[in-house]
Amino acid sequence: MKNFEAIAYMDDFSLITIVAKKPFSIVPSFGLLQTDGIVHSLTLFKQENYNQRYIYKCKSPIQLVMGKDYWIKINENQIPLQIGSIVRTEQFDSLFFDDGPLGALYTPDSTVFKVWSPVAVEMQVKYKKTGEFDFLEASMERTERGVWHFTLQGDHHLTEYIYKARVNHVWVEITDPYARSVTINGERSVIIDLQKTDPDQWQRSEKRMNLRSKTDSIIYELHIRDFTIHPDSGVKHKGKYLGMAERNTTTSKGTITGLDYLTRLGITHVQLMPVADFGSVDETKPDSQYNWGYDPVHFFAPEGSYATEPSNPVLRIQELKTLIRTLQDNGLSVILDVVFNHVYKLEESSFEKLVPGYYFRYDAGGNPVNGTGVGNDTASERKMVRKFIIDALLYWLNEYKVDGFRFDLMGIHDVETMNIAAQKLKSLNPGIFLLGEGWDLNTNLEPEKRATLSSAKVLPDYSFFNDSFRDSVKGSIFTGGTAGFINGNQEHSVKDQILRSVKGYSGTNDRFLSAEQSINYTECHDNHTLFDLLKIRHPNENERQRKKRQQLALAFTLFSRGVPFIHSGQEFYRTKYGVENSYNMSDRINAFNWHDCEKHKNDVKYFQELIKIRNEQPVFREEESRINRLHELPDGVFGVEINHSLTDKKVKCFNWEKVLLLFNQSLKAVEIPIPQGSWKIAVENEKYAVRNLDSNKYLIHPLSFSLLFV
Template sequence: MEPIVRNFEAYLDELTVITVLLPKSHYGGESQTFTLCKKDLDMELDIINKHDIDTHIKYVCTFTAVLSIGDEYIVKDEHGHQTDLQVGAVIRTKDFDELYSYDGADLGVLYSLSESTFKVWAPSSTSVKLKIFDENQEQVDIYQMTREQNGVWELTIPGDLEGLFYTYLVCVNRSWREAVDPYTKAVSINGEYGVIINLEKTKVDHITLSPFHKATDAIIYETHVRDFSIDSESGIKQKGKYLGITEINTKGPQGTISGLSYLLDLGITHVELLPVNDFYGVKEDSNTEEYNWGYNPLHYNVPEGSYCSNPRDPYNRIIELKNVVETLHEHGLRVIIDVVYNHVYIREESSFEKIVPGYYFRHDKYGMPSNGTGVGNDIASERKMARKFIVDSVSFWLKEFNVDGFRFDLMGILDVETMNSIRRAVDEMNPDVLILGEGWDLNTPLPIDNKASIRNSQRMPRIAHFNDRFRDGIKGSTFNLYDRGFALGNLHKMIEAKESIAGSVSFTKGHKGLFLEPTQTVNYVESHDNHTLWDKLIVCNSHESDEILKKRHLLATAMVLLSQGIPFLHSGQEFFRTKQGVENSYKSPDAINKLDWSRKHKYLEEVEYIKGLIAIRKAHGAFRFDSTAQIRNHLKFYDVPEGILMYSLFNVEKYGPWSSILVIHSNSCQSKEVKLPCHGNWFVACKGKKAGIEPLFTLQEAQVIVDPISTMVLFEKVGNQ
């Protein structure tokens, strides 16, 4: 590459448009002509616009030649000065996408004992080199790669390269950058290098689970790898580690069950893990108490090393995470992983930006990186190679790690077609896999109809959304700590509560539901984000006693578990988890974030109550309808005293052992008499702090006394008169 002095700047902004910026200090910024040059090309550009912008004159020029992006071109002005033509905004055009997108399934490293083939998509590069290091990070060699079709650079090196480290050197606009392969499957400690591995050595036996056809059969339990076991009283040996999740028969305070055995006893179906891909925020070679939720993604296809027993061994983290999945499968539990494709940790330092500058991230109309994520960058999922990466990555996790679901962080940043492409790719491999995400409408420069947000849920069938309308209607606003929902005593949230119970679908004539089907709503009142429900209650309902607050907390959780849709529990919610009032604990210490197993023992009666509600939900399909038609045909609300919600699930004998079910929720501080819809032989499955599938007692009266701030479940057995 010959040295060049840039007296001015020239950018390829479209396939046939070049923007030239002449400084006014350079001949007053004036030039009558510009010429595009290469070895066999000498073409005068057509100047179609000229603008005075502060210290420069901006020229917009067009031409008719077909340029090959990645080749070197020169632009000359009338004074004989020249500059290199830089790849500019053309990188973000649809024309560029059409010309240079690549659909091969072979990006990254293809390893064998005899040779390894490296492929990286870098269409705007004029040169790409491969750097190889030994395990001591000593450079072994640099290899020139060859440009192939659609901007893919390729190199095959003979011999067994297993265990060697590697990076790419990429030259774009005459500037060299070093980057880790975005498709790498293994990394060195702290993710500084990609590592060439034999993926066959990480294989574990995949356990086949029974079919899981209905998303509404799921009961999701969200936890964080470190939080789950780090408590000194957890009884788990591998504290804060992947393997801590796999330990069975562990005991917490006073000999009560903890860990995996506790999850099995509780009855949930899916464990959702906060991000387990390699992230920034915790040094993997440090024994300090650094903490992070994991929403700072570095390497998307590699497990986080701080959770494994030996982060210096690139195989260790992969094998241990695979063992987590299969151990849970062995015990009948499924695994959802939290994935963060909407942004990277730092755009300028990401492999995406180093390898193809300007392509993978969304920009506003002024050319500035958009910030709908709040972290300074939004992934441009609508671009073909960004979409391809996400689909390829999800497919990799499904194939290699055998996970059962994906929770998409800030899914509203992504676009509808990308999410549907993911659903299609997943269905080809395993249609039982759940896909859910945060469909918030975020301020990113994507047409509103293209965002993967709740408002577009009808265009994304079989993709579920965290239902903020349910959350705010039952608990109260997340963003107004003092706002109260139905469970916290608000009598003006009755309509919202009814809609939530009915799965947020079009339940009645003329009413437009939030979702097409109940399989699209994830019902929750608490997650890792924001205040825990207990911490909100302490502030929002500070005028009430702890006993009343606990009743309200149980009422909210009962509504999550007994409503139509997919119930979601935050780990520890069942024993009033607290983070000591910390709203955003993403990097708070263990003292704030840990799952406090002493509270599980302290509130054992309440835990048993939630366990009973889970059993009730699992016992009868009427709580788990997967179609709007079923809800319309079998769910009915009744007129009852203020503060009471009562509904029946009637004629439901074909869905379970009970012919009719009656559910009553009360947010009132007084006992109230409620007239039952019909006089019959009702069996009571839930009342006070007792719940389960075995009847507590039989009720033959035409009315019932509903306890203050409580839930009741009554049922008629099949064949009852």
């Protein structure tokens, strides 16, 4: 048998698996060859066929040692022994877990390199100062836990470096998974004096402390490039970190844009779509490509395509810090969208090159599990993966002083990791906002251990995107799926779900511990925008009718218990021209269209007024408020009465005591009975104007929302 016809894997400290393309005609003798020439006979104890491969499992008479080369002798042939599923054993995790700092640890006097690879036989660091042509190389030393280290004397701020490791009998070059910054396109890691990345008046010792409760929050999701790239945004640094930080920007007609627009909305949190370095945009020509950024490469380093000089490893940090600080100085908290559930390309990732097979989940046949839908699922339950995730979160919290994290496909992660992360983050900022997608995906982890919606009660510090709210209000995200209330669905089950939405999904038998865990949304960056979906679902309606349906959804989002979540542009009927998944489409599809915003300025004003009501009136946010559904309403109308829980007379005189929320999804005006009381009308037919209701009946307009109060 020729060498290339079989591969040998180290699957445990005494278990070796040989995989052949063809069966051996005669069962061969198998031996384990050491570097000193000694050969140990292997005991063949099992043969099996799997997926047209012939598998031979053997026991070694000696304990295999990490960081050493071995070969397998098959009769007169020999093949290298490669790292197999041994890295996914509990013994490996226990032996080689190291909780110390990793990366290029800078001081003005020296930089200490630390990188974890227990399976490497040799490790070097290659480095060069900016402007120099040739790399210097230095051999690194290995600790018992598999951390390789080397100390480079002198001040090496901006020195570029890569690691060179001998793994599986070959040399590979790797960027540092803990790199704080990188060269253009992430080709090399860069040593950084982080103090030199601080903008003016940045206080390194300052600790951000959030005192706002989750239900006092309104989240607004933004993509860095989308928000300012429009030709008439009036922004100088279009599509950049700094562009979103510019003040006093307007369209050519004088409509307020950019940061000033955000500060006038009344929202409390800006959720930035991924800003960590991702792989799908060529930073040498950032304006020629587009991506949402859910394809991470370097988890500690900011994306360069949003920087004014992608080749400058300091500026990408400094400009992101400037944006974060500017948003915070203008009263807006900042949530980062983080993507720890997969990597851009498994085979090219530093993780896979440093410790093949460790950082990801695999099936019984040794194939990467694909619950994420992008080819690989990270294994958060493994100790060094858990450490990496938590180290990255703490770094973004401490260095960039952000206010929260949104976890992409959080259901892939394990409950224990997420709870440990929350404890560590909350010890530094007790009010940090943590939320995630709790979808239950087909990954190789026991269902009860997944951080899904069904685990919400054992993840008390996290809020979850609430699909029950979304589906009951607007219906399925799929165009052929079930319709929601705003689309004409009058089923009792839908109205029951909506009542639970308004109450906050926190009953004894419900999924959440409190309303704080419910992220109420009808639109986000994924799938069709609501306006585009309504056009598909109601092709024969006029645009005005579809817009009124969208306004119904907006009212449900803002006045249900929980945390309102708004996709940027939803307030002025953002369209992506029917494109369902615009993750890599052009700016024409994705740009925040300031002309549409200008066109619908009255609708934006209405949105601002609804937010103002929610922010000013505790009745919409208190867990203790009593909520009762109005009965005997005609088809198409849904209503609830909310009674204030406060008894303090002084407080009550400034707040509404009772509220009626009324929703009409029918195409006709409907007269409905009103509970006894001195009701005032605050909102009707997309307008805010307080007036008395001098009747025990109320005429609610077609496809509209009304708000009454006492």
